[in-house]
Amino acid sequence: MTASGGTAGSIDLDRLAPDADRVASTIATLAAGFTESAEPGWTRRVFSDAYRASRGWTLALMRDAGLEAHLDPAGNVVGVLPGRNRSAPPLMTGSHTDTVHGGGRFDGIVGVVGAVEVARRLLESGQQLERDLVVVDFLGEEANPFGVSCVGSRSIAGLLDAEHLGRRDDEGRRLGDVMTTFGLDPGAALAQGWSPGSLHGYVELHVEQGPVLETAGTSIGVVTAIAGIERLFARFTGRADHAGTMPMDQRRDALAAAAAAVVAVEREGCGAPVHGVSTVGRFESSPGALNVVPDEARVWAEIRSTEAAWLTGARRRVVDAIGAEAERRGVTTVVDWLNDQDPVRADPLVQDLIGSSADSLGLRWQAVPSGAGHDAAHLAHLGPMGMIFIPSVGGRSHCPEELSQTDHVAEGVHVLAATLVAMDARSGAVTSA
Ligand code: GLV
Ligand code: MN
Ligand code: MN
Numbered sequence: 001m002t003a004s005g006g007t008a009g010s011i012d013l014d015r016l017a018p019d020a021d022r023v024a025s026t027i028a029t030l031a032a033g034f035t036e037s038a039e040p041g042w043t044r045r046v047f048s049d050a051y052r053a054s055r056g057w058t059l060a061l062m063r064d065a066g067l068e069a070h071l072d073p074a075g076n077v078v079g080v081l082p083g084r085n086r087s088a089p090p091l092m093t094g095s096h097t098d099t100v101h102g103g104g105r106f107d108g109i110v111g112v113v114g115a116v117e118v119a120r121r122l123l124e125s126g127q128q129l130e131r132d133l134v135v136v137d138f139l140g141e142e143a144n145p146f147g148v149s150c151v152g153s154r155s156i157a158g159l160l161d162a163e164h165l166g167r168r169d170d171e172g173r174r175l176g177d178v179m180t181t182f183g184l185d186p187g188a189a190l191a192q193g194w195s196p197g198s199l200h201g202y203v204e205l206h207v208e209q210g211p212v213l214e215t216a217g218t219s220i221g222v223v224t225a226i227a228g229i230e231r232l233f234a235r236f237t238g239r240a241d242h243a244g245t246m247p248m249d250q251r252r253d254a255l256a257a258a259a260a261a262v263v264a265v266e267r268e269g270c271g272a273p274v275h276g277v278s279t280v281g282r283f284e285s286s287p288g289a290l291n292v293v294p295d296e297a298r299v300w301a302e303i304r305s306t307e308a309a310w311l312t313g314a315r316r317r318v319v320d321a322i323g324a325e326a327e328r329r330g331v332t333t334v335v336d337w338l339n340d341q342d343p344v345r346a347d348p349l350v351q352d353l354i355g356s357s358a359d360s361l362g363l364r365w366q367a368v369p370s371g372a373g374h375d376a377a378h379l380a381h382l383g384p385m386g387m388i389f390i391p392s393v394g395g396r397s398h399c400p401e402e403l404s405q406t407d408h409v410a411e412g413v414h415v416l417a418a419t420l421v422a423m424d425a426r427s428g429a430v431t432s433a
Contacts, residue, residue: 104402158193199383211395221389350386
């Protein structure tokens with residue numbers, strides 16, 4: 001595993017080395033015991049029965065590790081490891097344990113189980129931080145049918161608002177009502193936001209979910225920025241006609257226009273001069289009969305980048321391309337945008353502390369942008385934020401095959417511990433801003 005880490009202040013980093021087998025078996029226990037059995041992969045979607053049952057498991061995990069743990073009104077599982085100075089602004093770490101449909105066992109889960117392991121190792125080794133360490137399993141990080149990701153971290157960051165709670169899923173249910181049915185208190189979830197500056201710092205351990213670290217043979221990724229996400233819905237309206245008799249040049253084929261728009265969306269990401277990706281993740285058309293020219297098509301797409309300027313330009317270019325493809329075929333379009341989050345930079349000093357922590361443990365690291373969204377993007381509103389990535393086998397994620405090797409997970413947990421210790425040792429604000 002990791003090389004000798006020495007001491008940081010009064011804390012001996014070697015004695016914080018995680019129990020790799022315990023971390024691996026805890027991850028396996030969650031996967032085996034709390035998945036939606038009728039769904040593919042390791043599905044555990046927010047508000048599902050499996051997710052509800054797993055909240056009690058996380059609470060018990062934290063309590064068993066020695067944390068003072070509770071469920072907050074937004075459904076976050078929050079555990080506190082008291083520091084020597086209870087009035088100092090605390091450190092926070094954590095992630096999420098919900099998955100996408102057909103998801104894997106590591107996305108988010110490594111950050112929660114790893115954070116609990118750090119707290120456990122502090123207690124087991126008889127060492128105490130100056131500040132409280134708050135460990136959080138945030139509710140519902142993944143995109144959900146209401147179009148509101150990171151429900152729990154938005155609540156803690158004071159970024160959940162009434163408009164979010166009013167959003168409806170395909171069956172017309174409001175997010176706020178579904179939260180109430182799940183036993184939560186949406187009003188209190190809106191009101192509980194911590195104040196900006198209330199955190200000494202936030203660090204999240206996560207799997208990379210892409211191939212960069214594995215390809216380079218690097219153990220640790222120091223995240224430079226979390227991508228902004230722009231999501232669009234486009235409705236194409238044409239005219240239904242007989243597919244055997246209407247000449248090709250007299251059609252108003254909504255599906256053909258939408259299909260050309262799909263390619264235009266893909267082209268936008270392919271040509272990005274900076275970090276940028278674009279994806280059509282959902283496509284529908286009607287009436288869906290082989291012998292009818294389709295009169296309607298619906299497209300859901302997203303564009304992501306760590307560069308705000310490129311994202312703004314891409315948004316405009318995609319709308320122009322959709323309009324042009326529709327017009328060429330006599331089809332009309334309506335495009336609605338839903339901004340999920342703006343790009344967020346990781347704090348430069350926290351990045352430095354993660355890199356030097358990896359150095360002190362003898363681990364190779366490199367700077368990487370995050371194309372995935374994370375709870376950390378919201379926690380950055382409360383204090384300096386950083387993220388630690390570990391390699392994903394084959395770069396695979398959001399699929400059942402998602403895997404990170406136990407050694408890599410353990411190295412990431414050790415770097416998380418060392419980074420938290422380094423942040424704790426800084427008396428002033430952990431920021432270079
Ligand atoms: C979350 O995993 C996202 O990036 O969509
Ligand atoms: Mn995640
Ligand atoms: Mn995810």
